[in-house]
Amino acid sequence: MPPRVARVALDLPLPGFFDYLPGPAQADDLGRRVRVMVGKRERVGLLLDWADSSEIDPSKLRPLLDVDRSLPPLPEEIRVLLQFCAAYYHAPIGPITLAALPTALRRWEFTRLRPDPLWQLTAAGAAALPQQLAPRAIAQRRLATQLHAGQARESALATQAPRARALLADWARRGWLEQPVPVPAPASLPPVLNTSQAQAIEAIVGALGTYTPFLLHGVTGSGKTEVYLGALDATLQRGLQTLVMVPEIGLSPQIAARISARFPGASLSLLHSGLAEGERLAHWQAALDGHADIVVGTRLAVFTPLPRLGLILVDEEHDAAYAQQEGLRYSARDVAVWRARTTGVPVVLGSATPSLESWANATTGRYRRLDLPQRARAVAPLDMQRIDLRQTPPIEGLAAPAWQALDDNLGRGGQSLIFLNRRGYAPVLLCHACGWGADCPRCASRLTLHLKAGRLRCHHCGLESRPPATCPDCGNPDLRPLGQGTQRLEAALAARFPGARLARADRDALSRKHSWETLATQIHDGAIDLIVGTQLIAKGHDFPRLDLVIVANADGALYSQDFRAEETLFAQLLQVSGRAGRADHPGRVLVQTHFPQHRLYAHLFDQDYPGLAATLLAERRALDLPPISRQARLSAEAPEADAALAWLHAARQLAPATPEVRIFDPVPALMPRRAGRWRAQLVVQSFSRPRLHAFLDEWDARLRTEQRRTVRWVLEVDPPFM
Ligand SMILES: [Zn+2]
Ligand SMILES: [Zn+2]
Numbered sequence: 001m002p003p004r005v006a007r008v009a010l011d012l013p014l015p016g017f018f019d020y021l022p023g024p025a026q027a028d029d030l031g032r033r034v035r036v037m038v039g040k041r042e043r044v045g046l047l048l049d050w051a052d053s054s055e056i057d058p059s060k061l062r063p064l065l066d067v068d069r070s071l072p073p074l075p076e077e078i079r080v081l082l083q084f085c086a087a088y089y090h091a092p093i094g095p096i097t098l099a100a101l102p103t104a105l106r107r108w109e110f111t112r113l114r115p116d117p118l119w120q121l122t123a124a125g126a127a128a129l130p131q132q133l134a135p136r137a138i139a140q141r142r143l144a145t146q147l148h149a150g151q152a153r154e155s156a157l158a159t160q161a162p163r164a165r166a167l168l169a170d171w172a173r174r175g176w177l178e179q180p181v182p183v184p185a186p187a188s189l190p191p192v193l194n195t196s197q198a199q200a201i202e203a204i205v206g207a208l209g210t211y212t213p214f215l216l217h218g219v220t221g222s223g224k225t226e227v228y229l230g231a232l233d234a235t236l237q238r239g240l241q242t243l244v245m246v247p248e249i250g251l252s253p254q255i256a257a258r259i260s261a262r263f264p265g266a267s268l269s270l271l272h273s274g275l276a277e278g279e280r281l282a283h284w285q286a287a288l289d290g291h292a293d294i295v296v297g298t299r300l301a302v303f304t305p306l307p308r309l310g311l312i313l314v315d316e317e318h319d320a321a322y323a324q325q326e327g328l329r330y331s332a333r334d335v336a337v338w339r340a341r342t343t344g345v346p347v348v349l350g351s352a353t354p355s356l357e358s359w360a361n362a363t364t365g366r367y368r369r370l371d372l373p374q375r376a377r378a379v380a381p382l383d384m385q386r387i388d389l390r391q392t393p394p395i396e397g398l399a400a401p402a403w404q405a406l407d408d409n410l411g412r413g414g415q416s417l418i419f420l421n422r423r424g425y426a427p428v429l430l431c432h433a434c435g436w437g438a439d440c441p442r443c444a445s446r447l448t449l450h451l452k453a454g455r456l457r458c459h460h461c462g463l464e465s466r467p468p469a470t471c472p473d474c475g476n477p478d479l480r481p482l483g484q485g486t487q488r489l490e491a492a493l494a495a496r497f498p499g500a501r502l503a504r505a506d507r508d509a510l511s512r513k514h515s516w517e518t519l520a521t522q523i524h525d526g527a528i529d530l531i532v533g534t535q536l537i538a539k540g541h542d543f544p545r546l547d548l549v550i551v552a553n554a555d556g557a558l559y560s561q562d563f564r565a566e567e568t569l570f571a572q573l574l575q576v577s578g579r580a581g582r583a584d585h586p587g588r589v590l591v592q593t594h595f596p597q598h599r600l601y602a603h604l605f606d607q608d609y610p611g612l613a614a615t616l617l618a619e620r621r622a623l624d625l626p627p628i629s630r631q632a633r634l635s636a637e638a639p640e641a642d643a644a645l646a647w648l649h650a651a652r653q654l655a656p657a658t659p660e661v662r663i664f665d666p667v668p669a670l671m672p673r674r675a676g677r678w679r680a681q682l683v684v685q686s687f688s689r690p691r692l693h694a695f696l697d698e699w700d701a702r703l704r705t706e707q708r709r710t711v712r713w714v715l716e717v718d719p720p721f722m
Contacts (some may be wrong), residue, residue, distance in 0.1 A: 006064055007049035008036055009082075009097035011106065015704075017093065018045065019054040023063030031073030035066040035108050044108050046097050048079055068108075072288055078305050081339055088693070089717050090700045091328045099327060100303035104281040116267065116286065117179045119168060120151040125176030138518050140167065149188070149261060151180060155283065156260040159253050159270045159296075165279075188261040190229065197223055200370040201230035207346040208234060208310060213337055215317075215362040216350040218372030219607060220578025221542075224350045225255065227372070228313050229262050231348065236266055236293055240310025244296045245336055247319035248539060249274045250516050255315065256296050263294070271297035271304055299324055299332040302339065312340050316539070317349035317358060318571055323720035331718060333358075352578065352609065353571035356564075356620065357627040359613045382581055384589040384605045386596040389553075394592065396492035397484035402550050402590055403496070409548045409588075410500055410529060416548040417531045418489060419538070419576045423506040424448035425488045426481030429456065431471035433478070438467070442676040449481050450508070451488070461675035484552065490532045497530065505533035538576040549580040551591040558598055561670055562722040563625055566600055570612055573604050624685065626718070630692050632684045634703075635669065636713040637677040644680040647711045652682060654702040658695040661686045670722055677712075681722075 006025055007017035020036055025047060034047045042065070054061060082100060086093040104110045121129065129144035139161035146152055146160060158164040171177045193201070204214060204227070218224040228244070235242045244259070246252050249272045260268050269283035269292035286292040288305045295304050299322060314322075314336050322332040333349065340347035349358050349367070362369040392399040397420070398406075409416050426449045429438040438447040440458040447456035447465070455464050470477045481488070490504045503509075503519055510516040516536070522528050526545045531537065557569040573591070581587025591601060603612035621628050634651060636644040648666035655663050662685045669679035684699075686692040700715055 004058075005051040005054045005061070006034070006047055007051055008034055008045040008064070009048045009094040010036070010038065010043055010045040011095050011098040012038070013092055013095060015092045017048060019051070019056055019061055021058075021061045021063040023065065023067075025064050025067050029067050029069070029073065031075065031079055033068040033071070033105060033108075034064045035068075036064055037062055042108075044098075044106055045094070046074065046101070048083070048093070048097065066108075071105075071285070072305075072307075074288075075305050075307055077309075077339075077343055078303060080342060081303065081335070084338060084342075085328070085330060085335060089328060089330050090696055090715050091330075096328045100300065102277070102281040102284045104277045110281065116153055116155045116282075116291070118151050118153055119147065119157065119172075119177045120180045121147045122176055122178050124174075125171065128174070128176050129171075138521050139164075142521075143167065146257070146261075147177070150264050152260060152264060153267055155270070155286070155292075156256060156268045158279065159256040159268070187264055190233075190262070191226065193226060193230070194223070194374065196370075196372050196374070197227055197230070200227045200372065201234075203368065203370055204231040204311070204346055204348060205234040208238065208240070209344070210346070211341045211344050212346040213340065213361070213367045214346060214348045214370055215354055215358050215367045216348050216370045216372070217354055217362075217609070218350065218352060219375065219609075220352050220575060221375040222352075222372035223375075224315070224372060225258060227370075228255075228315070228348070228350070229258065231311060231313070232259065232263065232294065235311045236263060238310060239308065241287070241290070241292065241306045241308040242294050242311045242313065243301065243304065243306060243309065243336070244294060245301060245312070245314045245322075245332060246296065246298060247316050247321035249298055250536075251315070251539060252296050252298070253517065254541070259294060259296070266293040267291055268293070269295045271295055271301040273298065273300070302332045302335045309343055310345055312336050312345060312347040314347065314349045316351055318351045318353055318355040318567075319539075320568065320720055325720075329714070329716045329719075331720065334718070351571075353567075353574050354609075354613075356567055356613060356616055360617060360627045363617075382577065382587050382589055382607070384577065384591070386601060386605075387590055387592045388596045389592050389594045394484075396496075397489045397552055398492075398550065399592055402552075402592060405548060405550070405588065405590055406493075406497070406530070410497060414547045415523070415526065415529060415531075415543070415545045416550065417533060417537065417543075417546055417576070417579065418493070418550045418552055419533060419554075419573075420484060420486050420489055420552040421534050421554065421572070422448075422483075422485050423487070423508055423534055424457065424459070424485035425451040425491075426483050426485050428482040429467060429479055430482045431474065431476050431479055433476035434471060434474040436471050436473040442674070444671055444673040448485060451481075451491075460671065486532050486534060489552065493530055493532065500529040501527065502530045503528045503532075505531055505537045507534070507536065510536065535572050535576075538572050538579075541579075543579050546579050547581065547587050549577050549587070549589045551576065551589070551593075553592055555594050558595055558600060563620070563623075564721050567616060568721075570600055570604065570609070573600075574607065574609065577604070624687075629685050629687050630689050631719060632692065632696055633681055633716045633719040634684070634713060635679065635681045635716065636711050637674075637679040638708075638711045639677055640710065641678050643708070643711055644678050647706075647708055647713070648680050648682045650706060651699075651703055651713075654699065654706060655684075656695060656698045656702070658691055658698075660688050660691045661695045 006020045006022050010018050082097050130141045133140050143161050269286045287295050290307045317333050361367040387399045428446050429449050443460045445460050456467050457464050486506045520541050557565040577589040636647050638644040664683045666682040669681050
C-alpha cells in the first residue's frame with residue numbers, strides 16, 4: 001500500500017512535522033527535499049517520515065508540490081540523528097533539519113556541484129612560482145609551496161587561501177598548472193612514532209568497525225595529530241570516510257594541510273560557516289555522494305552525511321566552541337559520540353585538558369583512555385614561576401620582574417607572548433572625584449574604552465558611544481581609564497620597547513578573514529618579537545620560536561560563580577604556557593597573580609591535569625554537580641525588571657512531580673541584564689538521565705501553554721556554562 005501521509009520538516013519554530021499528501025513522492029523519497037505550500041507561501045522542506053494517518057482532517061491536507069531527485073536522499077543515519085537531537089534537546093525538528101543542510105539548499109533552485117580537479121605544477125609553473133608572487137602574498141605563497149610538494153586537489157588547495165579557485169584558474173591559464181592523469185604523488189612520510197603514539201593508533205585501528213569511544217589525553221606537543229593521521233591512514237585504506245571535527249574555523253586550514261600533505265590522493269572536504277555558499281554546498285555534496293574521503297569541519301559538520309563513515313575524530317574536545325549557543329543549543333562533541341554509537345564506528349576525543357565530562361567517562365571505563373605522556377619532540381622542561389602581585393604591584397599591567405624578563409628576552413633576540421584575556425584599552429572609565437563609572441545602559445556591565453577608535457563599547461550587547469569629555473554626574477574633566485586591556489598593554493610595550501616588532505592578537509585586531517593566519521605565519525617565522533594576545537592565541541598554533549610566556553592576569557576566573565570557570569581557565573593556561581620552549585633551551589612561563597597559593601597554579605606548574613581533574617571531580621561529587629549529575633536550565637528574559645523571575649516562578653509551579661528530579665529556585669542570571677533585557681534562570685538536576693528527560697518532556701509541553709508576550713524563554717539540556 002502506498003504511503004498516505006508525508007511528514008515534512010520545515011524551518012518553522014513549531015514542534016513536530018508538517019503533514020502533506022504524497023503528491024509526486026514515492027516511498028523511497030525519504031530524506032529528499034520537497035517543495036510545499038505553507039499558507040500562501042512556497043517553502044522548501046525535507047521529507048523525513050511516512051505515516052498512515054494524520055491528526056489533521058485528510059480533506060484539509062495539501063499535496064507535496066515537487067520532489068528533488070537530483071541529489072541523493074539524506075541517509076537514514078542522519079535522519080535518525082536529527083530526530084534524536086530534537087528529542088534530546090527538546091527543540092523543534094524542522095529548524096534543526098534545515099540548519100543541517102547547506103544554506104544553498106534552503107532555496108529550491110541551487111547551483112550544481114563543480115568538479116574537483118587534481119592540480120600539479122608544469123615546468124613553467126615550477127620556475128615561475130613563487131618567484132613571480134608579491135613577497136607579502138602569504139596565502140598565495142602557501143599555495144605555491146603546497147603545489148611544489150606535489151599534486152593536490154582543488155578542494156584541498158581552496159582551504160589554504162582566499163580566492164584560491166580563481167587563482168588556480170588564472171595559473172592554469174598561464175600554463176603554470178595542469179591536471180595530471182591521477183597518480184598519487186609521494187606522500188609526506190610519517191615520522192617515527194614513540195611507543196605511546198603507536199599504541200594509541202593500534203588501539204583505534206583495532207576498533208574500526210565497532211562503536212568504541214576513546215579519550216586521547218596528550219600533553220601539549222605530544223603529537224596527537226600524528227595519532228589522528230595514523231588512524232586516518234587505516235581508515236582510508238579500508239575505503240572508509242573520516243569526519244574530523246575542530247572547534248574553530250581558524251584551526252581547519254592547518255589540520256587540512258597536514259592531512260593533504262600526508263594523503264595527497266585522498267579527497268578532502270572542508271565544512272564551516274566561513275565558506276562561500278557555493279563552496280560549502282560543493283563540499284557537502286562531495287561528502288553525501290561518497291566522493292570525499294575526509295571531511296574537516298566545525299560544529300555543524302557533525303550532521304554531514306557520510307555514507308562510508310568509518311571514524312570520527314574530535315580535536316580539542318574540551319573546547320566550549322563545540323557548544324552551540326543560539327538556535328538549537330547542542331554540543332557537537334556529544335552529538336559526535338551518539339553518531340559514532342548509532343553508526344557503529346570508533347570516535348576519538350582528543351585534548352590536553354579534557355572536559356570533566358569526558359574525563360569522568362574515562363575513569364568509569366565508559367570511554368577508553370589513551371595517554372600520550374611525553375612531548376613528541378625533545379623539549380627542555382618549562383621553567384614556571386609565579387609573580388606575587390601583592391608584593392610587586394604591576395606598573396602598566398606588568399610587575400617589575402615581568403618587565404625585566406621581557407627586556408632580557410628581547411636582548412637575546414627571543415620571542416615573547418603576554419597573555420591577557422581582555423580586549424580593548426581599559427575595562428573601566430572612572431571619575432575619581434565622585435566614583436562615577438561608564439556603565440552600559442542596557443547591560444549589568446561596564447563599557448570598555450577603545451582608545452584608538454575613540455569609543456566606549458559594550459562587549460556584551462555591542463552598544464557604542466563616544467566617551468564623555470567630563471563626568472556626567474559631577475562635571476569633573478579628569479576621567480581615568482582603570483585596568484588593563486590588550487590595547488593599553490600594547491601601547492605600554494610600544495613605549496617601553498620602541499625597537500621591538502609588536503603585534504596584538506585579539507578579536508578587534510584580527511577581525512578580517514585570514515588576518516589571523518597571516519599573523520600566525522609571521523609569528524611562526526620569527527618576524528614578531530612581542531605578542532599581546534587573548535585566548536585566541538592559546539588555540540592550536542605551534543610557535544617554535546616562542547620562549548617566554550607571561551600570563552598578565554587570570555585571577556578573575558578563580559572565584560567565579562560558574563562552577564566550570566576553573567576548568568576552563570586551566571585549559572587556557574596550560575595551552576598558552578605549552579606554547580613556550582623549544583628543543584635547544586627551556587621555555588619560561590611567568591604567571592602574575594594575587595593568589596599565588598591557589599591550587600590551580602600548583603597543578604599548572606606541575607602540568608598535572610589528572611591531579612586537578614581528580615580534585616574538581618571530588619568537589620562536583622560533594623556538591624552533586626555535573627558531570628556527576630545531569631542538568632537542564634530554563635532561562636528567561638524580559639524588558640521589565642521582575643517579569644523573567646516571575647515567569648520562572650510560575651514555570652516552577654507547572655513542574656511535574658518526578659522522583660529524583662531536583663528543581664532549584666529561580667535566580668537572576670550571572671549577567672542579570674543584557675541588551676536592555678532582564679535575565680533569570682532556573683536549574684533542574686537529576687542523577688538519572690531518563691528521569692530528567694521524562695520530566696523535561698512533560699514540563700516543556702506545559703510551558704508552551706504558559707507563553708507570555710514579553711518573556712522569551714529557552715530550555716537548555718546540559719548547559720555548557722552558567
Ligand atoms: Zn564625577
Ligand atoms: Zn551592553
